[in-house]
Amino acid sequence: MKHGALIALGLAGCVGSSFEAEELGETESAVKVLRDKCKKHPKKKCVETTVTVNVDGGTxxxxxxxxxEVPFGAVDQPTELVVTATTIDPDPAIGGQGTVYAFEPEGTVFVRPVQITLPLPAGMTAASVYWTKLGSSEFEPIGGTISGTTITAETTHFSLAVVGSPSGVRNLNGVVKTTHISATTRDSIAFDLGANPAHAIVSDGTGGYVAIPAVAGPEGTFTIDNVPVGDYVLRTNNTYLVTSTNTPDLGFSAGGRPVRQPTDNPLIEMSLSGLVPWQAGDQVELISSQADDFGFNIELDSSLEPGHTSAVLPVELLPGGQQISLILGSQGDSTLVGQLRTQTSANGVPYQAMTRIGHFPSTFDMTLAGPNAVAVTLDTDISNDASIALDFRGTAHFAALTADGDPAANPFCDFVCGGIVGVLAQAGSASDGFYTGNADMLLLFDYAGTDLDTGTMNYGSTSSFVGDWGLLFLSRWNAQRVYQLPDTDFPGGGARAPNLIEWVTDSASGAAGPLVPKLTPPRNIQIDGQAFFDGSSTNLTTTATITWSPPAVIPEIAVADATPDCPAGPVPVLYTIGVRRLFVSPN
Incomplete structure (x- = not known):
């Protein structure tokens, strides 16, 4: 049922005068009409509250x-938000009570859902939040959680809101945007789910299930109507998530500018000078966050010898995503080159820390045809004004992977195996998480599964980098099993099955206490009752049943804001196992 006329009549209550519903033209904003009318009658002006938020969010x-509450990443740029407590009469058709609120800029679609807590009208013990649809004056129920004298819900867009009668169903309002991040840019672009829309899978009331498809809307929004209140299964492609949210957020982050020029020619010849006199174990790496291109250990193919301060380095770029892009200084791309120098911690443990950096000339543009050559001078020393001390338990990581994971996995292979701990500079903000490649400020390696009590290790800041960077802490221990696929002669067997434990957090958390696995593999994995890892699984069917026992170590999260259904304290995290089907030819 639509309530557009009732909203229009209610707007008159804000100014103490009447105007007909027809005053709202087909394309005219209800919120705009409200504000214009209120401004003409200062004595009955609605109460406005404003806040300016940036990418960090705000309240x-x-x-x-x-x-x-606007979360981190909900907006890309500083944005002024306005909430107006109006004197509109609530719509009785939805059981509306209390204040009708106007949220502006009307039609704003957020990258991440925004949480709204509304006062619960006196006497109401059961209710739902009602929100007007994008580009419409029709209210729809979006659910809400009651706590004391308030009700809380989330929204992906700004329009009008009011508290109304409880509803057994609600309309889900989701958003899916790709946030393209670099050190100097941030752009969130609507992502088209295309032929694979999301579905809400709910009970059909007869013991079965029905899938309600999402309907795409403007600016990356989608709606799924008439979803029963409570848990449902959100399906996106082959991922199934049990959730109760009324604002499914399917967005994700990617590195680089949103529009880049892909290339199949990843080679750059770099004439590098200004090195701190070279020593064994040093590294050189390259990061172009706007192009989302990287180069690690690029010294390996050079003729660098101890004592050298310059060299010509052949660089083969690596993509942060799926495709290498041209580095274009004319488009604002800033390319960092850094030297990591081998150092010794207070307790005699070797590690690498970024010591000196330089940048590509701002006029350097790669071309599709090549050759691409550039001269770079490392001209800026990084002051080692930060430090960290770690109690890294490599034995615990190694034991967890071999005892509970694949015992045939090799933790000492020649390809990114063993342990690595690092302080990493991520373009954008640390709150963006580990979404693409990054600059290594400090690296500590464990190739043998040993315990390392490092004592103090010094590393530098990103103050001399171009743009915004945040620091992450990474702990990873990796073992691999190599499989020779039938009819292949690919070097190394053709397939690598990683078996790793990884934790990304902040430096303070990483340095707090012994660094042991925060999560271990599931135990006793069986397929159709047969042990999975020992080679006894034979005659498997295409509809096999997979079973496993819980991991020995499952992380916990602390719940700060307790509710009656979710008391404060540690709560076990849901552990999931992924299953991927591999189809091969009969031969």
Whole structure:
């Protein structure tokens, strides 16, 4: 049922005068009409509260107790947000009570859902939040959680909101945007789910299930109507998630500018000077966050010898995503080159720390045809004004992988195996997480599964980098099993099955206490009752049943904001196992 006329009549209540529903033209904004009318009658002007938020998010609280929490990454640029407590009469058709709120800029679609906590009208013990649809004056129920005298819900867009009667169903309002991040740019672009829309899988009331497909909307939004209140299964492609959210967020982050020029020619000849006198174990790496291109250990193919301060390095770029892109200084691409120098910790443990950096000339543009050559001088020393001390338990990581994982996996292979701990500079913000390649500020390696009490290790800051960078802490231990696929002669067997434990956090958390696995593999994995790893699994069917026992170590998260259904304290995290089907020819 639509309530557009009722909303229009209610707007008159804001100014104490009447105007007909027809005053709202087909394309005219209900919120705009409201504001214009209120401004003409200062004595009955609606109460406005404003806040300016940036990518870090922020909080707005109105005088009557509404609280809006904008999370990190909900907006790309500084944005002024306005919440108006109006004097509109709530729509009785939806059981509306209390204040009708207007949220502006109307039609704003956020990259991440925004949480709104509304005062619960006196006497209401059961309710739902109602929100007007994008580009419409029709209210729809979006659910909500009651706690004391408030009700909390989330929204992906700004329009009008009010508290109304409880509803057994709600309309899901989701968003899917790709946030393209570099050190100097941030652009969120709507992502088209195309032929694979999301579905909400719910009970059909007869013991079966029905899948309700999403309907695509503007600016990366989608809706799934009439989903029962409570848990449902959200399906996206082959991923199934049990959730109760009314604002499914299917967005993700990617490195680089949103529009780049792909290339099949990844080679650059770099004439590098200004090195700190070279020593064994040093490394050179390259990071172009705008192009999302990287180069690691590029010294390996050079003629660098101890004591050298310059060299010609052949660089083969690596993509952060799926495709190498041209580095284009004319498009604002800034390319960092850094030397990591071998150092010794206070307790005599060797590690590498970035010591000196330089940048590609701002006029350097790669071409599709090549050859691409550039001269770079490392001209900036990084002050080692930060430090960290670690108690890394390599024995615990090695034991967890071999005891509970694949015992045939090789932790000492020749390809990214063993342990690595690092402080990493991520373009954008640390809150973006590990979404693409990054600059290594400090690296510590464990190739033998040993315990390392490092004592103090010094490393530098990103203050001399171009743009914005955040620091992450990485702990990873990796073992691999190599499989020779039938009819292949690919070097190394043709397939590598990684078996790894990885933790990404902040430096303070990484340095707090012994660095042991925060999660271990599932145990006792069986397929159709047969042990999976010992080679006894034979005569398997295409509809095999996989079983496993819980991991020995499962992480916990702390719940700070307790509710009656979710008390404060540690809560086990859901552990999932992924299954991928591999189809091969009969031969």
């Amino acid at each position: 707005l609280t109105t005088p009557d107790g509404l609280v809006m």
